[in-house]
Amino acid sequence: MSFLRRAVTRRPAMSRTAQSAPDEQPLLSTGFLLRTMAVIAVLAVLTVAISIGGRWFGRHISLAGNTDSTAEITLTIGRDTVKFPENTIRFPSQRHDGAAERVDLYLTWPDMLGYGKENHLRFDDVSQSAGLIFLQIAQSTMSRDMSGRLEPIYSHLLEGAAEPFHDGLTLHRLRADAGYGDEVLLTAPVKGGPDYVVRCLLPSAPDKAASGDCQRDIKVGRDLSVLYRFSSSHLGDWEHIDAAIRTFVEARLMNRSATSP
DSSP states (O other): OTTOOOOOOOOOOOOHHHHHTGGGSOSSOHHHHHHHHHHHHHHHHHHHHHHHHHHHHHHHHHHTTOOOOOOEEEEEETTEEEEEEGGGBSOGGGOSSEEOSEEEEEEETTTOOOOOTTTHHHHHOGGGGGGEEEEEEEEOOSSSOTTTTTTTTGGGSEEEEEEEOSTTOEEEEEOGGGSOTTOEEEEEEETTEEEEEEEEOOOSSGGGOOTTOEEEEEEETTTEEEEEEEOGGGGGGHHHHHHHHHHHHHTTBTTGGGSOO
């Protein structure tokens, strides 16, 4: 129908100012720049922290619980007070001053030294652990040490004839029902004192000796029992080891002047 007309709606023309406004805005806003700079700063801090933390973590992983600190730790065990260098104490939980039920030590043989940079492989490498002596020091719970128990206790647990061993030692077999498994008893006369006595789980071949397959305990100080373990490969040094351990502990007794000779 010709009398109908289509209404045409025209959009209002956009002003020149409105058209040019988007082109005049900066490509990077101030807020975006600030956020970017903040992210970069955080990443820089994290990089430094990772670097420092990595060195700290790497050092502690390499020490594996050991320490090369020679600071002295003072411990009171029963009626005795002793001081040991921190690097001779095996477990981190025991490296603090104060009263203690016991302390565990490890020392190189024959140097009688704790963990250090020069000898760290003897502590870190299992294949070299036979060169260590392990000590456990606690208040004595028995009136006699191992030498003192030979006659009243061990002599009743032996079977078979004694056998000559090497380095002045004599080998004794223990009864199967004695509770010591395959261990044997080794003894040796000591001039002016009771017989030396040590229990060992002897290897089938010398190259199969373990780091602590021999053990013995002695009394030191007023009331300390020193149980020590060493490799059977060092049995030839039994007399020197015994004397060195006694000297090492006695030299660190704070009350040694009051102990009986």
